[in-house]
Amino acid sequence: MDTTEPGPARVPPAPEDIRVVLNGTTLTVGGLIALADGEAVPAVAPEARERAARSWHTAQRLAAAGRLYGRGTGVGAHRAVTVDADDESAHGLRLLRSHAGGAGALLPARQVRAMLAIRANQLLAGGSGIHPSFVDALTEALRLGVHPAVNEYGAVGTGDLTALAQTGLTLIGERPWLDGRPESRRSGGPVGGPVGGPADAPDGLLDGRPTAGLYDWLDSRPADRRGPGPVGRTPDGAVGEADTGTGTDTGTGNEPVGGGDGAPVARPDNGTGTSSARPLALAPDAPPTGLPAPDAPPTGLPAPDTSSARLPAPVTLRPGDALALLSSNALALAQAALGRHALDVLLRATHAVAALSLAGVSGAAEAYAAPVHALRPYPGAARAAGEVRRLLGLPDRPAGPGRRIQDPYGFRAFPQVHGCALDAGDRLREVVEVEINCASENPVVMPDGTAAYHHGGFFAAPLGLAVEAAGLALLQTAQLSAARLAALGDPRLTGLPAFLAAGPASSSGTMILEYTANSALAELRACAAPASTGHAVLSHGLEEAAGFAGQAARQLLRATDAYATVLACELVVAVRALRLHPVRPPVAAFTVADAALPDGLDDRPLTADVTAAAELLPRLARL
Template identity: 65%
Template sequence: MDTTLNGSTRVPPDPEGTRVELDGRGLTVPDVVRLADAAATPDVPPGALDRVLRSWRAAGRLAAAGRLYGRGTGVGAHRSVPVTAQDEAEHGLRLLRSHAGGAGALLPARQVRAMLAVRANQLLSGGSGIQPAFVTALTDALCLGVHPAVNEYGGLGTGDLTALAQTGLTLIGERPWLTGRPEGQEPQTEEDALPGDLPPGFPVQRRHRTSRKRPADASPAGPSSQLPTPVVPQPGDALALLSSNALTLGQAALACHQLDLLLRATHAVAALSLAAVSGSLEAYAPEVHALRPYPGVARAAAEVRRLLGVPGRPYGAGRRIQDPFGFRAFPQGHGPALDAADALRRIVEVEINVPSENPLISSDGTTAHHHGAFYAAPLGLALDGLNLAVLQTAQLSAARLTALGRPDLTGLPGFLATGPASSSGAMILEYTANSALAELRSCATPASAGHAVLSHGLEEAASFASQAARQSLRAADAYTTVLACELATAVRALRLHPEPPPAFPAFTVADAVLPAGTEDRPLTADVTAAAELLPVLAGL
C-alpha cells in the first residue's frame, strides 16, 4: 500500500467514497455525523495543513522569546511554576499521562470518531501551535477505522482534558487503538481484550461476564491492523492537543442531528394523530401564526398543513370546536424545539470551526493570547435549552397518545381494542411512552445549574456542557420511544376508522410498514418498527 501523504492522510484515496473536507473553516453538523458513522472520509487541503505548520513554528519562536503557559510553565494552579527548556518535552509527556484520568464506561466508537473529526478540524483552523503530525494522525485514524479508548467521565465543559489526554497517549503509541463499527453502541471493557492486548493500568470499566467473547463491533486493533504512525511529541504539543471541548462538541453534533431528525418526524406523527381524532385545523391556520412571527411555531403549523394536504387556508372545524392541547397547542409547544435545535446547530458549527487552544497563537504569529474561550457556556446553555424544549413537545406527544385511546375523542373502542370487551388493545403503550418521558424529564434538568471549584480555587466555575451533551444523547433515545409509541397508536386508530384511510403519504408509508392486527398481542415489535420508520417520515 502506498503510504505517501495524500492531503492529510496516508490512506490512498477512495474514488468511490464520500469525502468531507476538513479545512478548519467549513465543517458542518452533518459532516461530523458522516465522519462519525464512517460514511465519509476526511480530506485536508494543503493550505489548511500549512496553516498548522505556520502556527507550530510561531509557537516555537514565541516560546524561545518568553514563557508560554503550559509549555514554559505548569498548568492550572501550577501556572507560575517554571519549566526549563530542557524539560519541556518531558513536561508535555507528564501532562498527557497525568491528565489521562477518565473513568466510567468506554464511549461508543461513533462518539469518539466525532471527537476526532472535531479536534482535527479545530487544529486546522490554526492558532494551536501543535505540530502538523498530530492532525495527520487524527485524520489517519478516521480513515483507518480505529479510535482511542475514551472513558465517559472527566469533562466539565472547560475542556475535555481526560478524553484528549487518552487520545494523545494513543496518538504517540503509549495506548492501543481500538476498532469497531461506528454504529455499535456497546462500550468496550477489559473483557473485550485478549491477555496482553492492553498495557498495565489501562483505564477500562470492569464488569462481570459469563463469556469473554468480544462483541462484533468492538475489539482492540491487532498486530495485523493498519494503524496511524505514532507521533513523536514535541514541546508544546500536549497542552495544544488538550485545550478543547472536542468530545463534548462531537457528542453535541450527534445529538443535534438526531433530535433535528426526530423533530421533523414529529410533524408527520402529529398530523396522523390529528387525522385519527378528526381534529380541527383552525389552530394551524396561517392567519393565526402570522400574528406572532415565531419561526419555529409557524414552521410546525405549516408542516402539519402540508403533510395533511391543506397547505393553504384549512377549511372545516373538525369534530370539536376546540381540541385538547396536544392537538390545538402543538405548534406552540413544538416550535420552540425547532428553534432550539437551530440555535444549537449554529453554536456547534461556530465552535468546531475556530481555534479553542489556550494560549492562542495569533494568525500573524507575533502574539500568544491567554484566554477563557474554552469555557463552553454558550454550548451548555444551548444544549440545556434544547433538552427542555424537547421535553415540552414530548409531553404533548404523550398527551396525544392518551387521547387516541379515548372513545369520546375518536369514536373508536377504548384503547383501540378489538375482540372481547375486556381487551386491552394499545393500553400499555401509554405506560411505555410515559416511562421514556420520565427519562427525558431527568435529561431536561439543566446541567448548567451545576457548580464546581477546582485547581486550588483558580477554576471556580464550570459550564457543565459535557454533562448537557450526554443528557441530549439520552434525551434523543427517550424521545424516539415516546414518538414511536404515538406513531404506532395513531396508525392503529386510522386503520380502525370506518371511513377509508387517508391518502396522504405519511399514512401510506406507515401503513405499509407497521405490523397489522388489533388483537391483544405483544407490541414491542410495533414500537421498534415505528422507531425505525421515523427517519423516513422526517424526509417526507
C-alpha cells in the first residue's frame, strides 16, 4: 500500500497560460491536440507570418504576369475559363459560396478546432499565396473558443473543399460562429474533463441541429466576459489599426515564439490575458462588385445576434484568397491526428491489460524474452514485449516454460501482432506531422518567389493509406484481446471456475462480456474495410480518382471507440481472474485496476464494470 504523504494540490494552468507555437514547420500531434481540446492557445511566430506575407506578394506578382489556376481561371473542369481581372474578387466569393455544399451532421467542435489549427499552420509554411489576415482570423477563433459550422460529408481525399469553404464564409462574416467550449470553460470554471467527454461531442447540437437549451447562439459567456459592443468595433464604429492591404505587418513584435518544437510552451504573462495580435480587418459592407448577400442564413443555422459577441472580425476577401484557403486536406488531417492520439492511448493501455491477462492465466513469459525479439528486430514487437516484462517485473530472459509449453496465440503472439499496431501508429504520426507542416496548395508558391507550380500534392494518398494501415493493425490486436478474454473464462487454462463465476455451477459470471466484446469487434472489422478501394470520377472526368482519406480517418475514430470497449471487457475479466488467484500479483497495473473496478463475483449487470474499466484506460496508459 502506498503510504507516501500526498503533495500539495496542483492547479492546472489555464489554457491562456499555455501556448503552442505555429510556424509552419514544427507543429506536433501533441501540440495540435492541446489546441483542439482548448488546453492551449496558438502563438504565431512573427517570422512565419512574414513568410506568409511574402508568399501573398509573390502570388500577386505572378498572377499579374500570367494566369494562375483559380485566380485568373475557373476551377476544376472550368480551369480553361478565363476570369476577368475586375471580376477576380467576386469570383473568389462565388467560389466559396458554391463550394460550401457540405451535408450530414455537424462535426464536433474538437475536430473543427484541430482543422483550424492545421490550416493556419499550413498557411504559415508560405506556399499558398493567401493574405496573412486569414492566419490571424483562424488563430483568433482558436483563442476565443469559437468555430465554424462544418458538415460531415463533402470531401473525397483531394482537398476538404466543402469544410474549408464553410470556414471561409464564416471568416468573411457570411456564416455564424459556434461556441464549442464545454460549459465549465465558458463560465470560467476549471479546465479539463474526462477523455471522451464534452470536448468530443458537437457541443450545443442535437442530431446536428442547434438547440437553444444547450447553448446560446455564438457565445454563452457571461456579459462581463464579452467584448464591448459589435464585433471588433469601437463605440464609434472603428476597427482599431486599419489593414493597409500590404500584408507586410508582423504583429506587435512581442508574440512569444517558444522553443519551436510545436509543443506547448510557457506563455509570458503580461497581466492582460489577451492576445497581442493586431485587430483583424473587417470585410467590406457589401460583397465585391455588387454581388448580393445570401437571402437567408445557411439551412438549419439561425441568423446570429452578434451585437455583444466576442468574435473574430470578418476578413476581407482578396483575389486568389478563396482557392488558397480551400486547397488543403486540413479536416482529414485533423480527424487522423485525433484518431492517432486516441490510438496511442489505447495501445499503451493494452500493454497493461495484456500483462494482467497473462498473469491471470499464469501464462509463459518465454514469448516475451528479449533475445526472441532481437532475432527479428521489429521496433513495435520489441517494445510490446518489453512493456509487458516491465509491467510484470519480469527479467529480459525469463526462465522456463511455466505451466504450459505453448500458450494460445492471444498470449504467445501478442508482441508480434500488437507490435504491428505500434509501428502503424508511429507511421501515421509521421505522415500527419509531415502534412500539417508543409505547403501542399495548388498552385504552390515557391519560397524563393520565382515560380508557382500546378501539381497534385493535394491528393491525400499517403494519409489515407497510413490511416488504413493503422485501422487494419488495430483490428488484429483487438482480435487478440477478444481471444484473451475468452481464454480467461476457460477453466482448462486458468484452473478457475468457468467464466470466473461464483455461486451455483450454472452461474454465468463474465460470459456475456465475450458477446459484448465481439459486438464491438464487429464494428472494428467494418471500420477496417479500406476506404481507398472506392472510386470517383468528378468534374467532367478531369479528376478521375480519389483517395477518400477523410472517410478512412472517420473510420479510425469509430474503430478506436469500439476498441476501447473490447479492451475494457478484457480488463474487467482479467482483474476478476486475478482476484480469484490465491496470491494477487504485486504489480502497479493490478493495484490500480483492483481499486477502481467494482467488487463482487455474483451474477449481476456488468455495464458499470465495463464503463469504469474504459475510464481507467488512460490511467493505465501512463503506467
